[in-house]
Amino acid sequence: MDRNLPAEVLIKRKTKFISGLILTAGLLVALTILLRNLTVESVHVNSVMIAKVDEGEMLITFTAAGKVVPLYEEAVISPVSSRILRILHQPGQWVEKGSKLLEIDIDSQQFEYERLKTEYEQTRNQHQRLEIDILKKEAQAWHNHQLLVKKIETLRIEHEHEQYLLSIGGISMDRVNKLTTELSTAKLELENSNQQLAYSKKITVLELESLKLNLNIHGNRLKEMEMLLTRARLEAPLSGTVSFLLNQPGASVAPGEVVARISDLSSYQVEAVVGDSYANQLLVGQEVLVRTGRDELKGQVAHIAPSVQEGVLNFGILLQDASHPKLRPNMKVEIRVVVTHIENAERIRIGEFYKGPGQYDLFVVNGNTAQKRKVRLGGASFSHIEVISGLNPNERVITSNMNSYSQTDKIGVKGNRDRVTGE
Incomplete structure (x- = not known):
């Protein structure tokens, strides 16, 4: 039959066991510290x-990110819905201002232009004929008016003469009364003629203005079509390098679609973005440092977007040395915006x-x-x-x-x- 160990023995054994655990843990910690000192530390x-x-x-600066872009770049936009017939230049080529870049199908626009041109010529001829007719009517009315003035003058003189003859008993009173009536009637006709002549002048002005307005409307339509055909020639707006070209013969193009970009690669600027937390520190004219590899270029903030978009603020930088030889289109650059010295x-x-x-x-x-x-x-x-x-x-x-x-x-x-x- 097993006997229970005394309590003192159990306590001694337990204490010895715990002490062993503590000693072992201490050794492990010391070993770990020693190993870290020998390797990592x-x-x-x-x-x-x-x-x-x-x-x-x-x-003192804050950081922004940027991209080098040509200082002068213009897009060539198709003004009509059409399709590409021929490619006349390729991306990377130098072109002179006015060089045709692409040829698109503009037969329907050309037909519309000819129709508007014919319509304009017909309207102009009609305007000229109506203007002549109106002026002739006005001239005839004026002529009739002058004849009436002369008639009244003649009747007045004759009336005075007849009154003199009546005073000496040369004629009867009936003759004088008749002339008096004719003179009064002629004066009434002259008064009516004056009113008609004034109305005729106003009507003439309105009719001529209406004809002129109609002619201008047709002329403006023709000019708009001429401008559209000119834009549809898709010519280079400046001398430079073709940085983009829609070189897919047969491809469809929509009105307003960019079909080419011409860039002047002799000078550059920087398009930059900065976090919205710095938006209040950014000012137009502020000094900027631009890092391109090991080169540091000076510049200044040229313009700032009116609002923050998706947590960033866009702004533009003009460089003091815009023609630095290390600058290339679309080059990523690091930017430091100077806050203070x-x-x-x-x-x-x-x-x-x-x-x-x-x-x-x-x-x-x-x-x-x-x-x-x-x-x-x-x-x-x-x-x-x-x-x-x-x-x-x-x-x-x-x-x-x-x-x-x-x-x-x-x-x-x-x-x-x-x-x-x-x-």
Whole structure:
């Protein structure tokens, strides 16, 4: 029959077991720390970027993205619905202003033009005939008016003469009364003639204006068709390079469709976009730096889109050297929009870790170790970042991406400990 062990023995055994577990766990932790110190916790100076804190001029900027485009570019647009008959040039070719690029089917438009031209000529001839008729009627009315004026003058003279004869007893009163009646009637006719002549002039003006308006309507239709046929010739609007061409014979084109683009590749501008968070800091005329490879070009903001679209704001940049030899169409460029200048700023060279102003955990090199420190950084240019706080002049800091050491506060540094990248 088994006997129960005394309580003291059980407690001693349990204590011994727990102590063993604790000792084993401690050894494992120590071994892990030792292994990490031997492998992960050290970096070689040749494998990281190291910058020294110095003082100097800073351009505080924010980043934008951009694309190089020709400064002068025009689209050639089909004014009619048609189909392509012939391709006269190819993309990449240089063309002179006025060179025909494509030939499209415009037979129906040409027929319509001839019809409108005939209609215009008929209307113009009709206008001329009606104008002559109207002027003839007006001239006849004026002639009749003048005859009536002369008749009244003759009757007046004759009436005065008859009154004289009546006064000396040469004629009877009946003769004088008759002339008096004829003169009064003629005066009434003259008054009516004056009114008719005034009405006739107003009617003549209205009829001529109506004829002129009708003729202008037909003339404008003809001019519009002439302009449409001219645009349908699809000629180069400027001398330059064919950057795009719809080179598919037989393909259909719709009214308003772009069939070609002509670009002047001797000078360029930049189309840029920036996040909406910087929209309030962007101004027309603002200084801009554009990076093309190792070259840095100066420019200024030329225009800004009126509103933010899908979280970004579009703007255009004019370059001081728009004909720089490194510029190419559709080249992607990095842009720095200058916010302000600082004469004596504490700064470090820019590194891949930098994502914008804010607080960072950076490793500050001191001898053969690098200690993590919280550092507040400001704006940046292409080459430097402004140090707000957390670093002192002449201190050296690792500017490589150190995300793999996010759980480590201190690392070892191997190699030439005085090395500074870029010096």
